[in-house]
Amino acid sequence: MSDSIPLSLQVPEPEVRPGGKPDFSGVNIPRAGTVRRPDVDASPADFRDLGYTIIRVLNRDGEAVGPWAGALNDEQALQGLRDMMKVRAFDARMLMAQRQGKTSFYMQCLGEEAISCAFQHALSPGDMNFPTYRQQGLLVAGGYPLVDMMCQIFSNERDPLHGRQLPVMYSSKDHGFFSISGNLGTQYIQAVGWAMASAIKGDTRIAAGWIGDGSTAESDFHAALVFASTYKAPVVLNIVNNQWAISTFQGIARGGSGTFAARGHGFGIPSLRVDGNDYLAVYAVAQWAIERARRNLGPTVVEYVTYRVAAHSTSDDPSAYRPKEESDAWPLGDPIERLKNYLIGKGVWSDDRHAQFAAEVEAEVLAAQKDAEKHGTLHSGGKPSVRDMFEGVYKDMPPHLRRQRQQAGV
């Protein structure tokens, strides 16, 4: 063994750090419309290539092209634009509210609005999302009241979760939105279990799991894929690859795997990769995967290629680990701009109408905020009762909690 060379640890690094020139030349982006659309009942082995490419519908000229185009009519696309604009306006207001001390914490989804907004419209009533903290678009597109979201963020007296959960960890069974844990990856396998339950009961409902690129490294991601694969669970396993897990670039979680979508292949799960900033492509792929689940053909892995434009959360400063110009250099553009240009090109939208709607949505969000603030913010006004802190740990309060509530004097 005397001729052995010393081993060395190989730690991946992103192409560029602060001060460097952003470079996405390594991201292989096919022209819109060039990726084929298999039948939903095609054998997964016959379209493994779709886990390595990027399905895109909107081209540079704002046209919808290729076999994945045509899934939405103009009214539906307009609705998508309005939903995304509402989410963006909501995020901006809540970011400001956090800066003003009205809540402790906030998380935006800037640049990723298309993914959750489009996906929600592809679901049917009764289906269930198991979201991460960056899918507020599911609730907004699903018509959940903005004021209820805000009351949760402010942990005020009207907070549907009674002040028990960190801001943005919403829950609404009625809107197909499972309670967000805040732990990473745990809910992916729960989505599979929920879907298995629907199959056990012989129902027609399907589940959607959500996870970020960084959290695919969690063991529960692999648990979810094993269970989904074994029992052919009616579930769509969404991976939002926004390139950054706080300060950690996606290469740390991805390792030697070509793409995150390709992880599905080892489990025999069909896997698609889609332009996450293309509302029309996201909807078309979501619809395809949801139909597969609904027809009992089993799970689908979908990787949404996108970029986290904002900080991870209000506690994060991305300038410390990535170039400030990087989001502008992101080659897939902005989802709102792209859908707007498409709709203008179709003659059903205009810059004036866009500006007018932006003002309307701003007013709607502001009015909701005023309404929510009547019920208090984190440090002022109405608060959830301290007595309530002891409720809901169990269905019926056990004696030791009753004693502790007495001790607390509430």
Added chain:
Amino acid sequence: MPRMTMIEAIRDAMHVTMAQDPNVVVFGEDVGYFGGVFRCTQGLQQKFGRSRCFDAPINESGIIGAAVGMAAYGLRPCVEIQFADYVYPGYDQIVSEAARLRYRSNGDFTAPLTIRMPTGGGIHGGQTHSQSPEALFTHVSGLKTVVPSNPYDAKGLLIASIEDDDPVIFLEPKRLYNGPFDGHHDRPVTPWAKHPLGDVPEGHYTVPLGKAVVRRPGKAVTVLAYGTMVHVAEAAAEETGIDAEVIDLRTLLPLDLDTITTSVTKTGRCVVVHEATLTSGFGAELCALVQEHCFYSLEKPIARVAGWDTPYPHAQEWDYFPGPKRIGEALINAMEG
């Protein structure tokens, strides 16, 4: 009344609940076709079909995580972790998810699931088949933790657990599966058929969660025990001739504090026993509660007899296991002065 082993009683509890409620499903490693390594689920797949009782991949966080999702859907999963020693990969799903789902969603979603696990030592299982991790669950808000000591209770408590609307950790002392065990490992095994608590009624009945029972009435000293240690403590009382009152806690959380304080107030002395390691064990909680609620009745400091703070050994099992001799010594000591 039929005589049952603890295995048969546990199986019967699942049989009864599955027959009554189509939402009860059973799964885990080897539990389907084969019926479990301890045979607790034998015949359930044949009777109720593969969608109600099935084999799972060897992935405890997957088993428990999937069960959380199913419970949120409206099912009542009763899953098996093959040995309690294997539960740790699923611990996050128990602590961060099942236990908190009702609270964090304000009741929007709940997790009515039961997690069965063989627990404890006495079978030469070494450190990976002998642990008693109950304190890791009693420390978690939102869980209930149950440890039966006999077939009658095992069936009634398991039915109550499956029907409970909160997540329940159901620890089955594996040394008791086939017969009561008094700690005398060198003596022939007694079958449950010869024990009165091996009489198990057919059909549905429950033993309520949160209720302890006085297993051996006595006036001299209170012994707080659960699982296998109930039988070992009874043997220690007989062998020392000390009139000990042995309380079988049955449910650790919620705890039946009234039964404990009534007894200790009467006897003025208390010995706490468990197989699990001593430090930060559930016995520490029991001692704290007894001194808090019975301080002025106590004649002596509360004593603890527990597993040593080492990993569970293989060759030295009977030096580790808190047998009747160690408990007997604690009883004698408790009576002095």
